[in-house]
Amino acid sequence: MLNRIALFCLLLAPLPALASGLPQGDPAALGFAPDRLARIDAAMQRYVDEGKLAGMTIAIARDGKVAYEKSVGMADTAKGRPMTPDTLIRIYSMSKPVTAVAAMILVEEGRLHLTDKLGDILPEFKDTQVFESEGPDGVRTVPPKQPIRIFNLLTHTSGLSYPGDFDPTPVGRIYDKKDVFNAANTLAEMSRKTATIPLTDQPGHYHYGASIDILGRVIEVITGKPLDVFLKERIFEPLGMHDTMFVVPARLQDRFAELYTTGKDGTLAPLREGAGLGLYREDAKLVSGGGGLVSTVGDYMRFCQMMLNGGELGGVRILSPETVRLMTTGQIPADRRGNLPEHRPGSNMGLGFGVLEDLGASEMPGSVGTFGWAGAASTQFFIDPREKIVAVLMTQYMPSDTYSLRADLKDLTYQALVEPRDADAPGGSR
Amino acid sequence: MKKHWTGLFALLVAAAVGLGPAAAGGLPKGDAATLAFAPDRLARIDAAMQRYVDAGKLAGVTVAIARDGKLAYLHSAGMADREAGRPMAEDTMVRIYSMSKPITAVALMILVEEGKVHLADKLSDYLPEFADMKVQDGEGPDGLKTVPAERPIYVHDLLTHTSGLTYDDYENSPVSKLYKQANIFDPARSLADFSKLIASLPLAVQPGTVYNYGVSLDITGRLIEVVSGQSFGAFLKDNIFEPLGMKDTTFRVPAGKQARFAQLYKPDGKGGLQPMTGASYHARFAPDAVMESGGGGLVSTVDDYLRFCQMLLNGGELDGVRILAPKTVQLMTTGQLPPERRPFLARLMPGYDVGLGVAVLDDLGTSELPGSVGEFNWAGAANTFFFVDPREKVIAVLLTQLMPYGDPPLREDLKAWTYQAMTEAHHAE
Structure with missing residues (x-):
C-alpha cells in the first residue's frame, strides 16, 4: 500500500512543480483573502481590455507555496496565442540579479573578491577614463580617482553607462556610436569596446548601465566558461529553471511572447527592431548578463524563492545565507545614489537588487528589507523577507515607465494579505 | 430538514452579527479596570471637562477612550446647544471638519487597493484641469x-499635503486671498466645479517640495469621484459608513437629525461664549448643500468616529x-x-511625521506629550481631536464645537487625560 502511494506521488508530484515553479498552496492558509486575490484578476483584465497590455501574468507565493497565479490576455495577438505561465518572456534587467548571484558563487569559492580591481581581471579597463565635458574638439576626460572594483559593478557605481535610449547623455551617445550591444559582438568584444568609452561618473557613484554585462565577462574570465554555460550549470539546472535561457531555439518559438509598444495610432503594435531583439536569435554571439535572459514566471519564482530561503531551494544550496544577507543589504550612502531615489524612492542598492530601506518614502505598501528589480519590458518582481512573500509580474511592453506596474504588483499583493507578520504592520508580531 | 435549519440559523446569526453592533452604535462597553485604566483616575477627566464648561470655555464636550476594542470611558459634559437647552450627549452630531481627512484618505486607499489608481500617478491623468499648473512667485x-x-502634482502629494495647494484662511498668503475672493467653499458648488476652480488658481508652493496644509483632501474627493464613477458622498456611504455602521456620519444633516x-x-x-451664526457654519451642512468636502465637510458622532478609529487600529477591519x-x-x-520638508507640521505638532491623511508620532521626546511612537492622529477646526495608539491598543476621541482652533489646549488635554488614567502599558517602552 505504501509503495503504491509512493509511486503515485512520484508520478504526480513533479508535475505541478514543473508547471508553476513552486508548489500550489491554499491561499487562505497562507494569509490571503481569496475575494481580494480575485481583485488582481480584475485589475489585470482592465489593462488588457483597455488595450494597454496584450497579456500579463502575476504570481504570488508565501512560505514557498503559490497563493496566486493567473495569466490574462495574449502572448501574441497576431498568432492568437494566449498568455500562460509557460510563456517565454524577455526579462531584460531581471537578468541582473541572476548574474549577480553567479558572481557571488565565485566570491564564495574564493575565486573572486568584491574588492578586486576590474582592470586586474579585464586588462582593457586599466586605462578607462572619466567623462568631463564635450566640446568642438571632442570629449575631454579625466582619470578616475579610484579604480573600478567588482563591488562597483554589483552596485552600479562603476561609472559605466548605457546606450542613448536608456541613458540620453553624451556618453550614452558614444555607446550608440560604438554599437556596444550589437548581438554580433562576443561578450569579450563587447567588454573591450565598452572599456574604450569614458565612464559617465567617477567610480563610487550610482549610475545605471552596463556594469552587470561587464560582470558577466568577469565570470567568463574567472571560470574559463561562456557565461551562458556557467549560469546553466550553476543556477538554472540546480534550481530546475529549465525555461531560462539567452537564445530561444526554434522548437520553443511557439511559446515566446511578442514584444509590444504603443503604435502611432495609439493601439498596441509589435516592436520588431532595436530593444536587443537580435540577442535571442540562434546566430547571436553576445551573452548579456545585464539584460539578455528569457524566462518564465515559474522559473523566476524559483530563483526568487532560493533568495528568500537564504540561498537554497529544494535541498540545493546556491549561496550561503550570509551572502544573501549581504546582497540584500543597502550598500550606497544616500549622497551617492544618483537618480535611484527618483526611480525607486526609499530604496538603496544591494548587490544586483534594489533594497527598500524607507517604507514611507516608497509611496506603496511593503516591508523594510524587501528587495527586487524590474525589466525594460515592464516585468517586475519583489521578495519580502518579513512577510515571506515572493511576487512576479510578467508582461512584454516597452517603454517600462508607461504604466505603474511596479506599484500594481505591490498594491495588489499587499491588499490581499490579511495576516501580516511584519512587526511594523497592524497585527504583525513584535 | 437539516439544510433548512442550517439556513435559518445562518440567517439569525447574520441578523445578530450584522445588525447588532450597528444598531447599538459605537464600541462595546468594557470594564475600565480590566482594560488597565484606574476608575478613580478616569473620574478626573469628568472633573477636568466640567471645569471647562463651568469656566465658560466650552459649551459642551465629550471624551471617549477605548482599549482592545472596548470602551473604557465615555462621558459628556455641558450643552450641545445652550440656547435650545440641549445637553451634549454621545449621539450629538458635530462638525468634525479636518477629521474628515483621514476618512477621505481611507476612501482613496480603497481604490488604490483595487488597482484603479496609484499613489505615484499624476493627478492630471484623472483631473486634466491640474495639468500645467502655475505657482505664485x-x-x-x-x-x-x-x-x-517644476513638476506635476502626484496623487501621493494630495495625501501628504505636498501638492502646493493651500487654504483660504492664511494671512500673508496671496494665493489664500485668491481662494477667499473666489469663495471656494460655496456650498452650492459641485466638487467637479470646485476642482476646476482650484486648478485655475496658482499653487502656493512648488509641488513635491514642502508640507503645505490645504485643500488637497478636497481634491482627493473629486479624484475619488472620477476614479469610482460615483459621487463622493455615495462612495463614502457604500464603502465606509454603511459597512462600518457609521450611521450618523454625513455631509448634510437631514431634517430628522437637526x-x-x-x-x-x-x-x-x-x-464667555456666543453661537457662530455666520451662514458658512451652517449652510455647508444643510440638507440642500451640494459641495462634499473631503477635507472638512463631515458631521459625525463619537460613536461613529470610534468605529472608524477601531477599524484602523485593527489593521483595516471591524x-x-x-x-x-x-x-x-x-x-x-x-x-x-x-x-x-515639513517645517509647518514641526511647529504645529512637534515630533510628528506626515502619514497618509494622518500625522504619525516618530519622536516621543520632541512631542512634549505622553504617548507611544507610531501613534497617529488628526484634529478638526472646531477643536475636535482623536488619536490611535497601536502599541497600547488605545483610541481616544474628543468632540466639542468651538472656534478658533487651539485654545484651550485640548490636544494636550486628551493625551494627558488618557495616559494618566492608564495603569498598565502593553508596550515595553
Whole structure:
C-alpha cells in the first residue's frame, strides 16, 4: 500500500512543480483573502481590455507555496496565442540579479573578491577614463580617482553607462556610436569596446548601465566558461529553471511572447527592431548578463524563492545565507545614489537588487528589507523577507515607465494579505 | 430538514452579527479596570471637562477612550446647544471638519487597493484641469506673479499635503486671498466645479517640495469621484459608513437629525461664549448643500468616529468587515516626509511625521506629550481631536464645537487625560 502511494506521488508530484515553479498552496492558509486575490484578476483584465497590455501574468507565493497565479490576455495577438505561465518572456534587467548571484558563487569559492580591481581581471579597463565635458574638439576626460572594483559593478557605481535610449547623455551617445550591444559582438568584444568609452561618473557613484554585462565577462574570465554555460550549470539546472535561457531555439518559438509598444495610432503594435531583439536569435554571439535572459514566471519564482530561503531551494544550496544577507543589504550612502531615489524612492542598492530601506518614502505598501528589480519590458518582481512573500509580474511592453506596474504588483499583493507578520504592520508580531 | 435549519440559523446569526453592533452604535462597553485604566483616575477627566464648561470655555464636550476594542470611558459634559437647552450627549452630531481627512484618505486607499489608481500617478491623468499648473512667485505691480510648476502634482502629494495647494484662511498668503475672493467653499458648488476652480488658481508652493496644509483632501474627493464613477458622498456611504455602521456620519444633516446637531461657539470677548451664526457654519451642512468636502465637510458622532478609529487600529477591519488590508494601514501610518520638508507640521505638532491623511508620532521626546511612537492622529477646526495608539491598543476621541482652533489646549488635554488614567502599558517602552 505504501509503495503504491509512493509511486503515485512520484508520478504526480513533479508535475505541478514543473508547471508553476513552486508548489500550489491554499491561499487562505497562507494569509490571503481569496475575494481580494480575485481583485488582481480584475485589475489585470482592465489593462488588457483597455488595450494597454496584450497579456500579463502575476504570481504570488508565501512560505514557498503559490497563493496566486493567473495569466490574462495574449502572448501574441497576431498568432492568437494566449498568455500562460509557460510563456517565454524577455526579462531584460531581471537578468541582473541572476548574474549577480553567479558572481557571488565565485566570491564564495574564493575565486573572486568584491574588492578586486576590474582592470586586474579585464586588462582593457586599466586605462578607462572619466567623462568631463564635450566640446568642438571632442570629449575631454579625466582619470578616475579610484579604480573600478567588482563591488562597483554589483552596485552600479562603476561609472559605466548605457546606450542613448536608456541613458540620453553624451556618453550614452558614444555607446550608440560604438554599437556596444550589437548581438554580433562576443561578450569579450563587447567588454573591450565598452572599456574604450569614458565612464559617465567617477567610480563610487550610482549610475545605471552596463556594469552587470561587464560582470558577466568577469565570470567568463574567472571560470574559463561562456557565461551562458556557467549560469546553466550553476543556477538554472540546480534550481530546475529549465525555461531560462539567452537564445530561444526554434522548437520553443511557439511559446515566446511578442514584444509590444504603443503604435502611432495609439493601439498596441509589435516592436520588431532595436530593444536587443537580435540577442535571442540562434546566430547571436553576445551573452548579456545585464539584460539578455528569457524566462518564465515559474522559473523566476524559483530563483526568487532560493533568495528568500537564504540561498537554497529544494535541498540545493546556491549561496550561503550570509551572502544573501549581504546582497540584500543597502550598500550606497544616500549622497551617492544618483537618480535611484527618483526611480525607486526609499530604496538603496544591494548587490544586483534594489533594497527598500524607507517604507514611507516608497509611496506603496511593503516591508523594510524587501528587495527586487524590474525589466525594460515592464516585468517586475519583489521578495519580502518579513512577510515571506515572493511576487512576479510578467508582461512584454516597452517603454517600462508607461504604466505603474511596479506599484500594481505591490498594491495588489499587499491588499490581499490579511495576516501580516511584519512587526511594523497592524497585527504583525513584535 | 437539516439544510433548512442550517439556513435559518445562518440567517439569525447574520441578523445578530450584522445588525447588532450597528444598531447599538459605537464600541462595546468594557470594564475600565480590566482594560488597565484606574476608575478613580478616569473620574478626573469628568472633573477636568466640567471645569471647562463651568469656566465658560466650552459649551459642551465629550471624551471617549477605548482599549482592545472596548470602551473604557465615555462621558459628556455641558450643552450641545445652550440656547435650545440641549445637553451634549454621545449621539450629538458635530462638525468634525479636518477629521474628515483621514476618512477621505481611507476612501482613496480603497481604490488604490483595487488597482484603479496609484499613489505615484499624476493627478492630471484623472483631473486634466491640474495639468500645467502655475505657482505664485510674489506680488508684482500687475498683481500676483507666477512661474510654471517644476513638476506635476502626484496623487501621493494630495495625501501628504505636498501638492502646493493651500487654504483660504492664511494671512500673508496671496494665493489664500485668491481662494477667499473666489469663495471656494460655496456650498452650492459641485466638487467637479470646485476642482476646476482650484486648478485655475496658482499653487502656493512648488509641488513635491514642502508640507503645505490645504485643500488637497478636497481634491482627493473629486479624484475619488472620477476614479469610482460615483459621487463622493455615495462612495463614502457604500464603502465606509454603511459597512462600518457609521450611521450618523454625513455631509448634510437631514431634517430628522437637526435636533441632535450641535451649535458652534466662539468666545464672546467677555469671558464667555456666543453661537457662530455666520451662514458658512451652517449652510455647508444643510440638507440642500451640494459641495462634499473631503477635507472638512463631515458631521459625525463619537460613536461613529470610534468605529472608524477601531477599524484602523485593527489593521483595516471591524466586526468581520474589511475596509483595508493591514499593509495599507501600515503604509498610511508610516512617516512619509523627511524633516526638512515639513517645517509647518514641526511647529504645529512637534515630533510628528506626515502619514497618509494622518500625522504619525516618530519622536516621543520632541512631542512634549505622553504617548507611544507610531501613534497617529488628526484634529478638526472646531477643536475636535482623536488619536490611535497601536502599541497600547488605545483610541481616544474628543468632540466639542468651538472656534478658533487651539485654545484651550485640548490636544494636550486628551493625551494627558488618557495616559494618566492608564495603569498598565502593553508596550515595553
